[in-house]
Amino acid sequence: MAKILIADDDPTILSLLNKILIAKGYDVKLAEHGGVAEKMLQSEQFDLLISDIKMEPVDGMQLLKKTRKMRPQVGVIMLTAYATVSTAVEAMKEGAFDYIPKPFKIDELLATVKRALDYQRSLAEQIGDQAHLETKKYFGNIVAESEGMVNVCEMIKRVAPTKTTVMVTGESGTGKELVAEALHSYSARAEGPFIPVNCGALPETLIESELFGHVKGAFTGANANKVGLFEAAKGGTLFLDEINSIPHQVQSKLLRAIQNKKIRKVGGTEEFEVDVRIVAASNQNLEALVKEGSFREDLFYRLSVISIEIPPLSQRPDDVLALAQHFIAQEMEGGEFPVMDNAVLAILQNYIWPGNVRELQNVIQHSLTFMKDNKITKETLPSKLIVSYEENPSAQNAALTGEFERGKSLKAFLRAKEKEYLKNVINTMGGDKVKAAQELDISLATLYRKLPEEKKD
Ligand SMILES: Nc1ncnc2c1ncn2[C@@H]1O[C@H](COP(=O)(O)OP(=O)(O)OP(=O)(O)O)[C@@H](O)[C@H]1O
Ligand SMILES: [Mg+2]
Structure with missing residues (x-):
């Protein structure tokens, strides 16, 4: 016990x-x-x-x-x-x-x-x-190799099991919804529903009735009682995405719902209890909106008791390769894993990813579509990545020189050096990878994992 x-x-x-x-x-x-x-x-x-x-x-x-x-x-x-x-x-x-x-x-x-x-x-x-997994994946599907993302996942682990309202911030495509899902599935409410609502996509006139429901006859067109999303998320988590788009008059009702855990349907007279955990996300700086007066300060503080900030992908180059491999595996659905050129890795790591992880996911889908002989080469990448790489000549050698390069983490440098050494040993052994692995005192599987491009030739 x-x-x-x-x-x-x-x-x-x-x-x-x-x-x-x-x-x-x-x-x-x-x-x-x-x-x-x-x-x-x-x-x-x-x-x-x-x-x-x-x-x-x-x-x-x-x-x-x-x-x-x-x-x-x-x-x-x-x-x-x-x-x-x-x-x-x-x-x-x-x-x-x-x-x-x-x-x-x-x-x-x-x-x-x-x-x-x-x-x-x-x-x-x-x-x-x-302990034995190669790429660190948290909660089964969040890739986190970089320190920044590992911190995000540690925070999720700590916060998920509590009752606290959580605010997730980050640029578009950084994984806010994924984090919200993890907060749900790692909580005691995991068996309950996870309901994402994009507040920005709902017309202003409908937001209130979507969130809280309405009673028959509440307004023209309200032909029947409607269950709101708060009610639908009972026992689970309601993910309010793009919370910044909630109109001012609905903000006060939302505040009351969170504070008192009670809601009233549009046109209804009685209040009733709702048991939901709120996770919110914003694609605009809410503090700035509070200063400007378009977002209620009290609601802002209620929502951000704990906030989780996801860094942009350009600040975590260590995640790029791991994410690329994760998306390839997802697309291949167990088919034969394609070989990725070293040049491709350098190009991916040089790019600044304005669309963050979602853009990387699209690039991988693009590459897999244009891939020949199961090889991901430079030619399979969208041209904007090549252009950005060619405009930045220092990036082309960055992987191997010991010079300081902004955005090049120690891990990325060590990984490149390690590859160089492994390849030298394989060459010295006349291409015999079994012998090379013995010399290196690692298993053949580890050698292939470190050099996936050597796997078939
Ligand atoms: N660390 C990660 N590991 C694995 N997949 C990820 C990771 N981060 C993001 N993704 C994937 O990238 C895509 C975009 O993520 P998501 O939709 O959660 O971003 P978002 O921040 O909500 O974007 P937006 O602001 O545009 O709504 C999704 O397919 C998601 O599964
Ligand atoms: Mg989203």
């Missing part, structure tokens, strides 16, 4: 939690402040820590930081009588799983404890079976 450590300087809370959790069969240990808890964490194994924030002399935030460092596998839930958004957010940024405001309801507490334990368990399993 899971082992839980509770740290609180209030003896009543300690004994209350002790009783509740023991009754559920958990193995519980108590600490009367952060210092005691720290010592116990050093000497014993725990699955979960429940800690008060305000404690003397070692407080909950300090204990949280130490636990994350010392025992990263231990989930942490914060208890707070000071349920301000800022302390909660700060604690979650430091890696707390969730927070529980005091006073709490017993079943809510137990549900959070269970979620935290399930989450820690699935994390441990995921880490275990991800």
